[in-house]
Amino acid sequence: MTARQTHTQRSDAMKAKLVEAATASLVERGYAATTAVEVCRRAGVTRGAFNHHYTSLGDLCGDVLDDLYTRFSIGRDEPQATLQSMLEQALSVYALPEFKAVLELWLACRNDAKLGADLFAKVAACATRFEPSAYPHLAIRFKQHPSGEAVYWLIFETIIGLALARATSPMGEGPAHESVVIEQLITMARDQDAVMCATENQKNALSSQPGSEANRR
Amino acid sequence: MTARQTHTQRSDAMKAKLVEAATASLVERGYAATTAVEVCRRAGVTRGAFNHHYTSLGDLCGDVLDDLYTRFSIGRDEPQATLQSMLEQALSVYALPEFKAVLELWLACRNDAKLGADLFAKVAACATRFEPSAYPHLAIRFKQHPSGEAVYWLIFETIIGLALARATSPMGEGPAHESVVIEQLITMARDQDAVMCATENQKNALSSQPGSEANRR
């Protein structure tokens, strides 16, 4: 069944296998145990394969990071206009076990200078995907409502905190208070959306019918 | 200078040195690089010393965890009555670089089964120090106001998220939006305190007999 394949096909397939194996190893056993032999054992290949495609583990981890950040950005094609929809999208991916792999790499970057030199730039670049500017419609509203951006970052950090709790719990399950916190976040997002929407509609009404603007604040 | 010391004095001093060295190593280089030789090198002793007092690294990490959780619980002697004061106490320790050591151990527990067997129980026990029940006055109020407990956990997870951002940033500094988020947290805590206080005063007024606690201060 091993049909003839082109060189690039074989390379891509091999790289994908190695990235997948490395990710699984990072999730299950952490960065320290994610050695070249372990990754190759999971991928079912010899170290020669790994050594041919990557110069080091850090090199491979770069591809792992790219792959993971792409997965975490799913559902971001349509621009999100509300904090609530942003939150829902974030909640759909925050509990993925792969977050632990990212966490391991974040820490490994700080612990290993050589790895950090390779990955810090990539981490910083990927982090911009989660800034308000990644949601153009929201970013515009935040110009009018700085409080909206504050709520955005509050939601962001809280989700990270919950994800960390999952990643460090024995079986990868969420804490007991998880649902309570999430409900609180949803309420906050909806309230802030209402505030931003309200003044927007006001402004629209005012611009079509000029009058006093003094009722705000 | 090296006066005669009793056995327990020498043991305690040695253990403290090893715990301190291990903590520093965890913060600066992570769990993977925190080997017996590295800890002993930092402590300025040989591996014989370590091997005499601890059976394994996990054993030593148990003491490290105890020491760290104690440090993070400082200022908790007087019972905190408000979410705001709880938050202020939490903020006074959340940015300590030692948080990274705890983080490393949390992950190491999940990655190394033997270490987890030794430390998971201790982690769970220490975690109870940060539940609402650790603040008796607050816990009582939460019985009347479940929303208060929701705010409590929201604050808790957000601070963890911010601490993680610090622990994983290249130089251990906080993110750009850190102050905005903290201000948001303070506002939330104060508002929730006001809500809980208001209905409490109402109830006190209804029972109308001044009694013991109604007019403290």
Added chain:
DNA sequence: TTGCATACATACACGCATGTATGTAACCTG
């Protein structure tokens, strides 16, 4: 078809952390 680059596999030498065994000085008890 020939020649070469690609895509792996195999084998060896090296560093490093660990476990253990043994030696020695300090302390403590009767």
Added chain:
DNA sequence: CAGGTTACATACATGCGTGTATGTATGCAA
């Protein structure tokens, strides 16, 4: 103060991951 225990230091054997060098089979281009 003598015997035993505690508190270390030193030394050796072992396992494991890594880097590197070399071998071999498969696509690919002239």
